Amino acid sequence: MASFSQTKRGKGADGPSAPAPFLSVRDARVVRDGRTILFIPDLQIAEGEALAVLGPNGAGKSTFVNLITRQVLALHASVPPVVLRGQARPLLSEVRRTLGVVSASMQDEVAVGLPAADVVAGGFEGTLGLPLRMSVTERNRRREAAEALLAQVGLQGFAARDMRTLSTGQARRVLLARALAGGPEGLVLDEPCAGLDPEGMHAMRGAMRRLARQGMTLVLVTHFIEDVIPEVRRVVMLRDGAVFADGPKERLLTSAKMSELFGIPMTVHQHEERYSLSTAY
Numbered sequence: 416m417a418s419f420s421q422t423k424r425g426k427g428a429d430g431p432s433a434p435a436p437f438l439s440v441r442d443a444r445v446v447r448d449g450r451t452i453l454f455i456p457d458l459q460i461a462e463g464e465a466l467a468v469l470g471p472n473g474a475g476k477s478t479f480v481n482l483i484t485r486q487v488l489a490l491h492a493s494v495p496p497v498v499l500r501g502q503a504r505p506l507l508s509e510v511r512r513t514l515g516v517v518s519a520s521m522q523d524e525v526a527v528g529l530p531a532a533d534v535v536a537g538g539f540e541g542t543l544g545l546p547l548r549m550s551v552t553e554r555n556r557r558r559e560a561a562e563a564l565l566a567q568v569g570l571q572g573f574a575a576r577d578m579r580t581l582s583t584g585q586a587r588r589v590l591l592a593r594a595l596a597g598g599p600e601g602l603v604l605d606e607p608c609a610g611l612d613p614e615g616m617h618a619m620r621g622a623m624r625r626l627a628r629q630g631m632t633l634v635l636v637t638h639f640i641e642d643v644i645p646e647v648r649r650v651v652m653l654r655d656g657a658v659f660a661d662g663p664k665e666r667l668l669t670s671a672k673m674s675e676l677f678g679i680p681m682t683v684h685q686h687e688e689r690y691s692l693s694t695a696y
């Protein structure tokens with residue numbers, strides 16, 4: 416399959432040969448009702464990096480997702496607040512092509528009477544299902560490509576399945592396959608395991624691991640420390656609309672830091688490169 420880790424060269428302060436980060440967020444302030452709900456002073460995400468963004472309810476995680484996918488705008492600042500692969504003002508279509516998004520909230524939109532392959536194939540066009548006016552040859556080509564994407568997320572044999580008959584976990588992986596249809600170089604996974612049972616979580620985390628190993632840039636936004644797959648090396652913690660901590664997971668995924676982040680006593684357990692959490696109540 417294609418390599419996702421193409422590097423775009425930018426002309427930054429480091430000279431013409433410095434690689435532009437995949438995503439650069441600087442001096443980005445989002446204000447609602449006169450209140451700053453998110454402020455990111457400086458956050459760079461490298462090409463091919465897998466990063467987890469953790470934080471409690473109301474920390475600003477969804478606002479962060481919306482900021483980097485350009486669904487909300489930051490206030491004007493002296494530097495462009497969000498720069499995608501060296502581009503300060505990419506077209507929305509370019510943002511959508513470069514950055515695939517999967518979120519639990521998209522699930523209702525695809526719970527329709529269409530085969531899974533058509534929902535995935537719709538990702539090529541940014542539509543729900545395939546356009547009515549399409550040659551049979553092209554339609555079959557898209558469906559075959561969709562089947563390959565379904566296989567990539569562990570859903571072999573699901574192409575013809577009506578979306579309404581899928582479990583929540585299977586439908587979430589269809590969304591992941593759909594997000595891959597446009598050939599993105601990065602994925603934003605917003606609470607990818609929310610609402611999934613252990614089998615669904617296992618399958619989703621396995622799919623995330625494969626993508627990270629293939630060089631896909633991953634921005635994994637979550638409440639769950641268990642989502643921090645071994646390929647994620649760096650964690651950004653958000654609290655009260657601000658960056659509470661940003662660094663290597665070994666330094667941040669500790670009982671003390673997690674307890675401070677969530678404001679309750681928590682114990683972090685680590686088994687090899689997997690994390691879990693327990694709380695006393």
Ligand SMILES: Nc1ncnc2c1ncn2[C@@H]1O[C@H](COP(=O)(O)OP(=O)(O)OP(=O)(O)O)[C@@H](O)[C@H]1O
Nearest residue numbers: 447448452470471472473474475476477478479656
């Ligand atoms: N349109 C808005 N108007 C006013 N306040 C808002 C708006 N959108 C978000 N907020 C507030 O901004 C803060 C951050 O919200 P956000 O949804 O980004 O948090 P979150 O970390 O994604 O939370 P959750 O984990 O519950 O989804 C919250 O206090 C929220 O109430």
